[in-house]
Amino acid sequence: MNNRDEYVNKMKAKLDQWNADIEKLEAQAKEAGADMRIEHEQEIKALKAQRDEAAKKLEELQSAGEDAWQDIKSGAESAWDSLDSALNSATKRFQ
Numbered sequence: 001m002n003n004r005d006e007y008v009n010k011m012k013a014k015l016d017q018w019n020a021d022i023e024k025l026e027a028q029a030k031e032a033g034a035d036m037r038i039e040h041e042q043e044i045k046a047l048k049a050q051r052d053e054a055a056k057k058l059e060e061l062q063s064a065g066e067d068a069w070q071d072i073k074s075g076a077e078s079a080w081d082s083l084d085s086a087l088n089s090a091t092k093r094f095q
Contacts, residue, residue, distance in 0.1 A: 050083040
């Protein structure tokens with residue numbers, strides 16, 4: 001397995017974890033009061049948009065040629081770092 005394949009597999013696992021984290025936040029939002037539920041649902045919507053962007057970057061990585069994937073990697077890492085930070089922040093606020 002080359003570096004790109006390893007990296008893609010690692011990011012797929014991370015994306016799966018983010019999906020699970022978002023599902024947990026959705027469950028917490030359903031249990032919140034009406035005002036908090038609306039706020040949480042808006043935040044979850046934003047998280048899903050960021051997750052979709054990260055998934056798009058992963059697809060770009062997978063389809064990139066051997067030489068081009070390194071260039072795409074930096075943009076993908078930026079999207080993943082942003083989502084990771086947003087998820088951590090949302091998890092703290094939901095508690």
